[in-house]
Amino acid sequence: MQNIQKILVLILILVIGVSAIPGAAQDQEDEFQLYLPILMRNYPHHPIFGVEITKNGFMDEAAAAGNHWVRYNGLLWSEVQPVEEPIFNWNSTLEADLITASEAGMEVILVVRSTPTWTQKYNGYFCGPPADLNAFASFMSNVVKRYSSPPFNVKYYEIWNEPDVDPYEHYTSITSQYGCWGNAKDAYYGGGYYAEMLKVVYPAMKAANPSVNVVLGGLLLDCDPRSFGDGYCPTEERTKAPKFFEGILKNEGGAFFDVVSFHGYPTFQKDVNPIQSEINYSAWSAAGGVVVGKLDFIKELMSQYGINKPIFHTEGALLLPNDGSSSTDEFERAKANYLPWLYARNWSEGILATNWYTLNGPGWRQSALLAADQSPREAYTAFSLMTEKLGKAEFVSYTILGVVLPEPNYDPNEIHRFEFKTNDMRIWLLFGTKDNNSRIIAVPSKFIQAYDIVGSPVNPVGESITFDRPIYIEMDK
Template sequence: TSLGASAFDTPSPAQAELAAPLAATVLDTLSPADMLGVQSIASSYFVSGGSTVKAAGANFVHFGLEWDDLAPTDIEPAAYDWTAYDAEMDLAASLGYEIMITLGHNPLWAASFRRGPVDCVPLSRFTDYVSAVVTRYSASPYNVKYWALYNEPDVVGFTRTWTDCSGDTWAYGFGDDDVEYNGLNGPEHYVAHLQAAYNTIKGIDSNAVVMNGGVAYDNFASEGGYFNEDFLDQIFTAGAGNYMDAMNFHFYPQHAPRWETLTGLPGIMGKTQAIRDIMTTHGLEKPFVCTELGESSGYGGTDPRSEDTQAVAVVKQFTRAIAAGNLIGIWYNMNDYPGDLAFGEHGLLDYPSFSAKLSLDAFETLATIWPGFEFMRVMDSTELGATDLEGYLFWDTSGGEALYILWSADGSGQTITLPPGVTSVVDKFNDPVTYGATLGIDEQPVLITSSLFSLYLPLIMR
């Protein structure tokens, strides 16, 4: 299926003049405690729960600021109604959040698909929207520095029962690589939009961090899903690396076996490495940001999921994310919400009470313990005394303390001999764990602090 003619006429990224990306120095200042963030999908939700999550230690909040919300009809930026977005942005700024915004979600008067090319009006209408949002929210008191373009842009299109603004029934997505429109396929169109947004944002704030929209990079269309398996390779071939300061992706544990098999690394570490390998083939090296990671506390068919297993996932996913080199991790979602069987129980807060779930307590444990520590390395089997334990070493460079985060990789019970100088052992809720010369380890994470630390000697022995 091909798209009809439109007013959209953008040169190929290969033909366009390449912008010189500025160093994203703001990313260099982030520590483990800084990386913790949450996604909020509705202004009313954030107003109800944003202060609770901030009090638990969240640094980032991620919002989608959608073009079709600001312009449901064909209007210019001067006529935008900012009321709903100002409510959450004002609160986030007053609470001291670092705010991250994903732009996109086309209105259907401008494009055939919300996550596809702007093909019914000139691309300048899109950059007018980007300019209006960035001008408003990069300024005080919001001071937004982090911008991404289109959520999960690797999505493929589908056939609809109604015609769109171009007179077609095919919803043409950025992930569609087998359909060409105006000489470009979907991934090439995405790079053209990314380039336009990058240059617009940097023209307003040269120190902004501009990222690709978080790619799903899972649940592939070739396997009956919704996403283009070759999207990353295709956008990097088309020059996307010139218009992104960081690599942005999503991770959910139900897809972990694919990446563990491919790389031999657990969970989000495997997916990060798989993407890094693709980037390496294109000569790219970028910081990593994960704008969706999470786990359900309820839905999962016969899986034994609960608030407790979700709390375990909070510690494991954020710890592995840091170990893999991710500088920011955004938990999806801040709160549970109705009507979504797959993701409605991923929240750190209950709905509609917006009271804390056990997962928020685990989130707060990391936010409480991590300040002052830097990640050092994944512990090897020599240090751990076994291959069936996972261990992650953090170091307080100012005070010389060590922090070990440990759990059993296969869920079996293990006994370790503690290193010298242990000052505390706590569980995922920051509650004290009784210990002696040895300590039992199972699938529940423990956090061990020691005042004696050597970088080069085995730290924990059976």
């Protein structure tokens, strides 16, 4: 990873100052086009497509869908080493899944969490940090030695899940899979202690295998702490928790991890385009929404502290409201429509891995790609088609077609276009983002075919194509 970063820095120097190049209008008169430097295009090639698995036995379904990244949650320290002596009860079921993933060519992000009772900093809380950091470093050294080599080949280790939560102020149960390293009495919410852990654990992991990557526990970042009020944290008090990441950097933890990880989900709203639900998410709307806003915040902090790390979006999906709602056909259609937007937009933003939460069903608030009986939902079909068409593609550009007008006005034909290329064709992925109405686009030159996100053909009528959900258009190069 460090060698790759050096190469990318050299590439960035070559492209500095060339971030926006006007392109010739080809198929639409009014265009706004953003070209991104090579650094932002997943180079060297690693497909962005990932899922999270929270139960054993779903690696075959992930592989069948063309998946690349598997976030596996997780390896529980409290179960593997329940007593202080170095006696390890390795989980054979987990190990079978890791072997299956490796044999299928998938890259595992292994979440390690759950502090054993003999070293809990917050007594009784498995989700909280260890008191003995050297003991955790020794454990992680053993984990890396065991799992980073064949037949497991795990190279990414995520230290806890959503650690930016205070166990005494949040909904977290003592055995929750959510982390609880937070400290509401600290100005940086306990991030400094997480940095202390990294300073001890990171060298031990690298000594065990220098090629492994240490991933920050996926940050919850429940609101934008750069202000409070509309579009930010609702109150000044709430700005404290999202400062956990800054606490890590302020305590010089930036040199002791390889990848930043964060989470971000929009919530389904009836009759609302799910892309709007993401952009207008109240606690992050001032910065572009619950995904782009968090990404902007992370990048801003890294720049402030003089570091530049790859970023993973390790939990994302479309959720039902937190009111016990049951899944509906409208929700499942919206979820399938949102899925390709999440991956394509994240790809265009330079996020290197995106994991849908979850593969196994029914998922948190019905978010999963599989149903409760583990049959495929429409979103699973959309994911499988996207990996088939774009799994070996290169991202080219992100373009807004149509007249771009300030809010609340907009061109009803405004279309967001992501362009990709393969060895033998160009592929457009098109979205209407403002509403769920139909869009019309002229048939492009060298047109081959068009189809929607689940593979249904979309045939031109005359010289135009009409669509009411995201579509792919294939063209000869």
